Amino acid sequence: MHRANFDGSFAAWRAIARDLLQREIAPHQVDWRDEDSSAGLFDPVCDSLDATPATRAPRVPRQLLELLESAARFRVEDRWSLLYRILWRVTEGDRSAMLPGDIDGSQLHKRIKAVRREAHHLHAFLRFHPLPDNANGPQFVAWHEPAHDILASASSHFVERLGRSTWLIATPQDGVYWDGQRLHYERPCPTEWQRLAQAPEDQGEALWLAYYGSTFNPARLNRSALESNLPVRFWKNLPEGMLIPQLMSQARAGAQRDGQAESVARQPGKRIRHRATDDGSPSGNAGRAGLLPPLPD
């Protein structure tokens, strides 16, 4: 048995994997240990890597490396051993190992899909809060709890989105700060960043909450569709998350009769007096006798 201790980064894993391949050490002979793994009570005594000489120079398709790097972001106990097994099989000439129909390949692609989805969740469900103007801090901060290690690779999306604005994203594991010109990535996340991101007071949120409540159609209430599209684990960090149970119970308790939001139904209505235009058609552009709604005060 060979034990490979490393820092949990893909670059470090790749260097070790290359070395192991050159020494023709098979997947079942390697025990991968990154920073998160705990030492087992019955760990076997391990051979030193240097004991076996390098014998071959494996060729790895570039596309495979990209797949492996992406799957490495999936948080799971055996993340590194699956990757090495696939790498081993492909270098042995069994390229089906990287296809979704294969027994290992299907795991690989399942992980890649979950990672891609989690990156998409970051882009979709993260919420920035504006910070009061101050000279040094970021203009916007966000707290997010991703299920996989996607922050480093997926956060440049917000550089494209927010231009010169400065922002900070903190998670329980890592953090990223855009100062307007450069991205600064830190793992573990500095506690100061976590503090900034977790406690913003934000009055402006009320407008978004009003919109969310009003754009919901209670006549179409569909809890399972909501939960499959917006997993419950994200609710606690979304401003609208606390509205969801309330809107659902209102809808069940009668507001489901028609589509109108309760806050709108409470207000007095206004019918519009119909004045036909000269040619008798109310819709033509010719007549200007139509309606002139009041402009806001």
Added chain:
Amino acid sequence: MQLIDKLSILADAAKYDASCASSGAPKRSSRGKNGVGSTNGMGICHSFTPDGRCVALLKILLTNFCLYDCQYCVNRRSSDVPRARFTPEEVVTLTLDFYKRNCISGLFLSSGIIRSADYTMEQLIRVAKLLREEHEFRGYIHLKTIPDADPLLIEEAGRYADRLSVNIELPTESSLIRLAPEKQVRTIRQAMHSIHQGESEARAEKRAPRFAPAGQSTQMIIGADATDDSTILHTAASLYGDYRLRRVYYSAFSPIPQSPSTVPFSAPPLLREHRLYQADFLMRGYGFSAGELLDGPGNLALDVDPKLAWALNHREHFPVDLNRAEPAMIARVPGIGVLSAKRLVALRRHKRIRFEDLTRLRCALEKAKPFIVTQDYRPVLAEHCSAHLRQQLSETPAQMALW
């Protein structure tokens, strides 16, 4: 009136439009630039409301004052709803604020018809122009087009918007005459034609200014009249063909407050709407024609999905041998999608397809089983009767409970 009160009213007034897509825009980025906003072709749903629908855009009306009296519409002039009107600047402020908070990917702006079609259209364009030119906003903009507006205004709208849409509203002309007396199929189709022409011109010439790069879409209301699914699908197919629409949205008619007696006051037919979307998807992505999905008048089955219904009616094409069949035919097997079909074709270059491969590709095996042959599997004879199969494979055809 406070901004927040206007927002409550004008979001409530806009929600019956089903479209909220933010996809199809060209790549734009604000990296190192003034202003905000980016698009990359992929849409993002930033939230979902308890009806399970996506919130990708700030979807509001500029005003819900309206001259028209469309019976199915909550904002018709005879409706007793609270009314409000945004200034263009207020819409800009809301869009930018929500955008920076990462709550939305852009704006979907529509309006009641005020004063005249041209005036209304000018107001919508003004908002888009303010966003694009004064605030350098590069996010997604979808503008509703007023059918009777001047083609020159439509052309101007196309320069600022990613998507334009004109609602067909109802699947037949007779329904439109009955329920939306101020609207005309002729002008609706004319507006679609103007947009289509703008798109074609922009595509034909490389240096032509951008015109609605995410194309046009439309919406049909389902269940406000008695039109059957066959007519609906054929209308949709003709719209896809005539104007190269990106999407036809089907919106199950939701009962509205103080409903007039001309439209039903019953639960929205959500399952029917779902089947129409499935059928529409088969037309756009799988090469099915409207006539294949429904060869005579009538509605799509509610108990089975349209692909399964087609397969049950066309047993002569099945079972399909996954090791030999054309990719397009594999994609027609119930339970196997276009992506799985592609993956099967890739896999069979390396090995013979076996039944367990389908499990790994996460195909819907219960549905697929009676219709496929693999190296180690043939459907048993007992499964051959369509009526029996249908009974086994049907979902409970119950609508969701309302109140």
